[in-house]
Amino acid sequence: MTMLPRPDSTIDVAACIEELRRMGLDVRTDGATTSVYSRDASNMSQQPLAVVFPTTHDDVATAVRAITQHGIAVIPRGSGTGLAGGAVPEPNSIVVSVARMVGTITDAASSLRARVQTGVLNLDVTRAVAADGLLFAPDPSSQQSCSIGGNIANNSGGPHCLADGVTSAHVHAIDVVLSDGQSVSLGGDEPEPPGYDLRGAFVGSEGMFGVATSALVKLQIQPPCVRTLLAAFRTVDDGARAVTAVIAAGFVPAALEMMDSLITRAVEEFVHAGFPTDAAAVLIVEVAGLESGVSADVDDISRILSAEGAYSVRVAQSEQERALIWKGRKNAFGAIARIKPNYYLHDTVVPRSQLPGVLARIYEIANQNDLIVMNVFHAGDGNLHPLLVFDRREAGVMDRVHRAGEEIVALSIAAGGVLSGEHGIGFEKRDYMGLMFTEDDLRAQQLLRAAFDPRGLMNPHKVLPRAAGCGDLQHVPPGAWV
């Protein structure tokens, strides 16, 4: 279900669009375009008034200034792969898409940095520097289609962020357009630029502080030696305990992922990577570094996994085998269509030591709500991704999906966890922020928002719930279950 825009009678939409066109910007108002841009990868939607496609920083500044001068909100948008509704428009808004800002990657690879426009896709950065033996570390599962701008907005993670850290650790500087159209460069080419770390404050601000137009990102040297282990367990509990045991023994693998039996079987049918389909849980453990250290770690970790109940531990013998394992892991969500047509994905994080108990309870919650749940997640950092799979056509199923989701979120917070590990808050979890933060905590977050965007016109109504929203007219689009 979608809603048509409900323009505020005090704003002159036609004049704003006319002005944008006069400035030479590509502005689309046709139903086909506004329909496409009414949603991201969440299940919420709301048509914007228009969509603008700038190609340069100056275009963005011009567009944002004109839009906000008319009192219209700006919805910054990367590739629209976000899962929390962060790029879903609000009624009186114009989407500013950076999708055409895919400027050539510049700067010397020898300096371990690359300057990219924010419409550049995540994987294209690594592809551009791979021949120089380098990589861009954040690797969300959507990395073939998500943009650097979206990564910055959501402080995106990915399986390999366990050892290397999430997006914020890999961005030196960001060029930003603020809500009044003013340009500012946050961070810098130098390591300790003067003033507050406004670069760090901007990363993860979900489009509510400004539009990022380009970024100076950090590159890393590709590890010379990488080994990937696949361990099979007879119970989910054993697998979860093994995760804690590996970390507690002093190992930080490059990645440590877990898949339960349902998802493992679905993935195996999909990619034929040799996943053990008889296992209740599978761990993918990747170790990277120099040869001797990696060999020693693989031996030690294999011993720990076996001691914790792994009945088989297989080390990928070739790069093709390793690539196939990761293809299976990263395409897991595609594989579930074989089971049910729809899914709802959560993204809470719990302390690793809580994983066994929390996972057991998640299966109970799904069971009590007569739903199927599949778990495929970043176990090494406790980042759960329970997938509730269902058929939307079943009467009353959405109520059960929402109820189960609420219980999972509350369970995670009660276990000492947080609302989101990498998807962000957006519209989806906005009204849960009070579970994790006090009013004083949220007020401090609002102060930061007000410093960047005093008028509250950048991506309004996301992240901060009403009490902290300070005058933002609260609105949740159809499809949200908050």
Add this chain to the structure above:
Amino acid sequence: MNSLVREKSRALRDVEDAVAASRLVSIRGSGSHSSRLPAADVRAATVSVDSGIIRVDPGEMVVECLAGTPVAELQEALADVGQRVNLPSGGTVGGTLATSRNSIHRLGRGALRDAVLRLDVVGSDGRAYRCGGDTVKNVSGFDLCRLHVGAFGTLGVIVTVLLRTFPLPRSSRWMTTSHSTGATIVSAQWGVTSVLSNGRDAYVHCEGHPRDIDEVMKKWKMNEVDGAPSLGTFRRSVSPQKIEKWLSTSVFGELGVGIVHEHSVPPMPSIDPAVRMLNNRVRDQFDPDRVLNQHIDVLEVLR
């Protein structure tokens, strides 16, 4: 409630009371940086945060402490469980974060700010609030932790700190080579945590398996040395691509990072007006009456 949790609550309450009672507050850690800062107003009440480790949790790879805890004490407690935090030696944890003093191993271990998972902070109105969360991964809400790292206490008093820890490496070694080889190593050699050069000689630090370090040493024809060279105590922050021009026999810089360790005070960098405007707006929001460390301007401060 155990005694450490009580200690944490009391520390928060003490700082809340101290800030609420004063119109002017000067925040002090161990004082190791104070000679570089302008003098505080004599009328300002000095606030210090207690020392104390609240929780060492090797399984979660986190450690929580009061901001007044000496870094050395924290590292000692972590070494007992085979871990460490990415903080340079000296001073207190809170002071290190407030001044954003990175270690010379930033090249390989990352920036200090990335070690911070959660802070409890007392704002200029004397009310405590929490930034971040207890897990190693968290994007719930805006990133206030990074805002406070390097804010020199002008936006809030850091009272408790939860840091991410890492396992101690199997071994580590300092080695020397030429400047040009050091410069190549920065972008070509895995496992290097620091390359310090004076434009002629480079000191390279590696961490990992001893056999791997032997290989690295052989590959680049390096010689083992006891430790890092002696460094100047003032920091100049430059583009790592342009660092060479600042290096001289007695002045070493961090290749690949861009910190030059000077022996005398470097000139202040010029500030972009838009950056100044935004910095001022942030301070106006968090401390409109300039209660906290009024004497410090983060854009002009000596690091």
